[in-house]
Amino acid sequence: MLYREAGDFKTTYREDNQTFPIRFDRIAYYTTVAAAFAVVPFFINDYWANAVFVPFLIYAIAALGLNILTGYAGQVSLGTGGFMAVGAYACYKLMTAFPEMSMVLNVLLAGLVTAGVGVLFGLPSLRIKGFYLAVATLAAQFFLVWLFNKVPWFYNNSASGQITAPERTFLGQFVTGAQTSASAKYLFCLAFVFVLALVARNLTRGTTGRKWMAIRDMDIAAEIIGVNPLTTKLSAFAVSSFYIGVAGALFFSVYLGAAEVGESFGIQKSFLILFMVIIGGLGSIFGSFAGAAFLVLLPVLLKNVLVGTLGWPTDLAAHIELMIVGALIIIFLIVEPHGLAQLWRLTKEKLRLWPFPH
């Protein structure tokens, strides 16, 4: 009854094309954004920031990035962990080489460096596709991890090969290092997520995104109607890697504070983010958020319920948690192979008809 287009008259093309055509959705969206920016920062504490919100936001950026490449442009990538490592190490080198530089600039430049590396590893996509491309990106993953382990210049010759984020400020507030307040950490990441998601939404519904989707759906047909595969595929790699690089930079500098490449950016990370995209829904902005929430928040929730509330032994809880998350992934994919985003889409269809579905 509430969830209707009826009565919401669109008088311009602009209004007709808006992201949330239904008033209820719009109100929900604006409320969420307002709450995220203006309410949460006043209530957030260290635990909620470090264990829940900051990882969720950062993984959402990474999932957005991979979704652009895999979901919109159809190029399967298993190199996400490696590209995040590029972002993290680029950010570290920038932070230590130019201490006075703004942290926002560091993160953006780290994203640009990753975009360059992504384009480089995207070159094979012009010749190979599908599983073969996945294997090529897998090579990128292993090569990059090996590189950051092997060359001491990347970790400033530290004895342990660890990179540690020095303290940096933005607008007079600490955003990296131990003195960072929970709300500063959260707001810094939230701002990146907000802007990047907005950009992603508008890129994907414009010419660029339509080209990506054309290549995804049938590359030969796309080429015939005048889509240049070279620029399209490489731009997908560049934009996607930029997002993933930003995620990697934030992951290292704001979230972890110290990282080692094999542990933080290994192959498991590539798979984790690929799972987020698949479970959330390929080719959907909302899906990136849903997938990240599912795989980041659910384990924390289960842990708190099993160990905190039910008081199970930690090892038993950890094993059961893996089983529950695994089972849920399978159930979700059987019920809805197109991910949580499709589930949400179907719910909305049903809501429109409710309470009188014919």
Added chain:
Amino acid sequence: MKSKFTTAVVTAIALAGPAMADLVVPNLSYRTGAYAANGIPYADGFNDYFTLLNERDGGIGGEIVQVPECETAYNTEKGVECYESTKGMGALAYNPLSTGITYQLIPKVTADGITLYTPGYGRTSAANGSVFEWVFNYPANYWDGASVAIKYLLDENGGDLAGKKVTLLYHNSAYGKEPIRTLQALSEKHGFELQAVPVDHPGQEQKSQWLQIRRDKPDYVLMWGWGVMNQVAIQEAVNIRYPMDHFIGIWWSGSENDVKPAGDGANGYKALTMHGTGMDYPIYADIQKYVVDAGKAAGAGDMVGTVLYSRGMYAAMVIAEAIRKGQEIHGTSAVNAAQVRDGFENLEITEERMAELGLPQFGPPFAASCTDHGGPGAAMIQQWDAAAGTWNSITGFIAPDDAVLDPLVAEDSAAFAAENNITPRCQ
């Protein structure tokens, strides 16, 4: 399993009561994943020692000790989550048993004012207390271990290692990379040839590394391994018939779980240790009486007396003594985190005190100070007897080569101080 579950539920209900007045020492453990084989006995030893204190003495200075456990799976992200979720309970000290997590927690504990105690692991240069105010790693650290191993080899070779080939097989992480710098300095000093061979996480696949070792024929292999990497490396060494008594592991590569899978082949394998092992200490009678027989043992209760169990117990003992010292200094039994840090800094573990605690000759006696958070660094060499299934100490405590180590510690901690704008204390 069922009784374990019931005990856990009961403990949890007991834990759910008012906890504010108690002393809280969280146990960031790992009982799952590729490192569980080593994480379980350590966590059991850690928990059991505090259970013993609670059951036998009514806690420390009359205050019951709470040990909330949190599973990290040796993963740094989960480690952060565990730290954040437990620090609000009034945590007094952390012992995460992971060098990666330690690196992450060093800035956090410094800002939050909670002690980080990392015996035998973590950031080596934290031994310099004037830079690392909240971090303690006595009685020994990785660089001590590297130096002790080389000193032992020098003894074996009549004081001369010139021209010998030594291979370091290491876990390709912060943990495994720690000793490389020291070993490089030592190889320059003693003229042996050092080759570093990395093994990536988790270390189940080491064929190519051991092929390389077989080709290079090093005189000695040192290992910085953890988790399944240890078992696999020892099995691979047996497979290529590498002489086991020329294969020396750091103290984290020298537990029963590491050598048993290789069976008789592992006989003669050597490892460092910074404390005594085996059941010949009076404290085990108390643990049997108050903890095991009372059904309060942590985990499955089958790890009592193993090498890593003793190490977990040793870490718990040092933390308990530091809390006691803090209570003594500040004249209150309900100490806070800052007072416990003072306890750590003024801690002195003497031979008499260890004997009182039921652990005579268990570890090296040491005394901490404002500048010295690293202890003497001495370690013993133990050798595996596969037939008897025991580790036997074959040397006494060997002191490390401080002439090499001290400048390295000073250099690394100075770099940390410069990066983080820390003015050294105690000057």
